[in-house]
Amino acid sequence: xxxxxxxxxxxxxxxxxxxxxxxxxxxEVDSNTExxxxxxxxxxxxxxxKRGEVPATATVDWYFMASDETFYSPLYSYDYENKRDEITDxxxxxxxxxxxxxxxxxxxxxxxxxxxxxxxxxxxxKCIFTRTLKYSNFHYPINTNKTIVMKVVPKLTRGLASILSxxxxxxxxxxxxxxxxxxxxxxxxxISAAGEEALxxxxxxxxxxxxxxxxxxxxxxxxx
Ligand SMILES: *[C@@H]1O[C@H](CO)[C@@H](O)[C@H](O)[C@H]1NC(C)=O
Ligand SMILES: *[C@@H]1O[C@H](CO)[C@@H](O)[C@H](O)[C@H]1NC(C)=O
Ligand SMILES: *[C@@H]1O[C@H](CO)[C@@H](O)[C@H](O)[C@H]1NC(C)=O
Numbered sequence: 001x002x003x004x005x006x007x008x009x010x011x012x013x014x015x016x017x018x019x020x021x022x023x024x025x026x027x028e029v030d031s032n033t034e035x036x037x038x039x040x041x042x043x044x045x046x047x048x049x050k051r052g053e054v055p056a057t058a059t060v061d062w063y064f065m066a067s068d069e070t071f072y073s074p075l076y077s078y079d080y081e082n083k084r085d086e087i088t089d090x091x092x093x094x095x096x097x098x099x100x101x102x103x104x105x106x107x108x109x110x111x112x113x114x115x116x117x118x119x120x121x122x123x124x125x126k127c128i129f130t131r132t133l134k135y136s137n138f139h140y141p142i143n144t145n146k147t148i149v150m151k152v153v154p155k156l157t158r159g160l161a162s163i164l165s166x167x168x169x170x171x172x173x174x175x176x177x178x179x180x181x182x183x184x185x186x187x188x189x190x191i192s193a194a195g196e197e198a199l200x201x202x203x204x205x206x207x208x209x210x211x212x213x214x215x216x217x218x219x220x221x222x223x224x
Contacts, residue, residue: 026108031148035117036155042099045110045127047144057081058131060110066123076112080105122152
């Protein structure tokens with residue numbers, strides 16, 4: 001992202017931050033989908049609890065399907081209540097870390113972090129939230145799941161849409177400025193032309209009045 005875009009996005013980001021700090025608001029942000037090889041990558045998965053007033057517990061399970069596979073296999077599970085955090089896929093041994101909600105058994109953020117991404121990590125990830133709303137006389141289970149199709153790239157590339165939108169932004173800004181300048185010159189010339197015209201008209205009018213009043217004055221003089 002360019003500095004200009006970041007500058008434009010800054011107030012929005014601050015606003016979002018403020019909203020989340022002030023009201024503890026949960027926002028279901030979609031995960032990034034492009035990971036860079038040999039770097040870390042956060043697989044985001046957020047499931048906001050709709051009934052804020054009802055106590056709940058939640059666990060998160062992640063599944064992975066590599067790009068050349070046709071079924072999901074268990075990848076990772078997190079259960080705060082039972083202090084359980086388990087990597088269930090040997091391909092990811094010692095490479096996954098919890099990046100979700102901490103110190104709560106009422107998870108809303110179930111994100112995980114892949115340390116040192118390899119090209120073999122390309123594929124589809126699915127996160128499943130199992131939340132139990134604890135009403136006084138019954139427990140109500142809810143499942144939410146999200147899938148993330150992750151691509152591994154040698155280094156971060158920018159999507160064509162992003163490049164196009166940046167170009168369009170500059171075209172629009174410069175276009176507006178040029179249009180404004182043309183409009184100002186046009187208006188200035190029109191106004192100054194109108195001003196000269198008005199000046200000429202008022203001069204003519206003045207002369208007319210002057211000559212008329214001279215006549216009147218002459219009349220007065222005659223009357224005396
Ligand atoms: C996610 O986990 C990684 C690895 O443990 C850590 O470096 C990073 O700070 C964590 N990020 C968040 C937002 O918790
Ligand atoms: C990441 O993995 C590659 C290949 O497995 C290895 O060469 C590299 O040292 C690792 N980097 C880190 C930061 O662990
Ligand atoms: C990726 O998968 C291939 C084939 O399964 C394997 O030979 C290779 O060692 C794997 N690479 C890494 C970095 O895990």
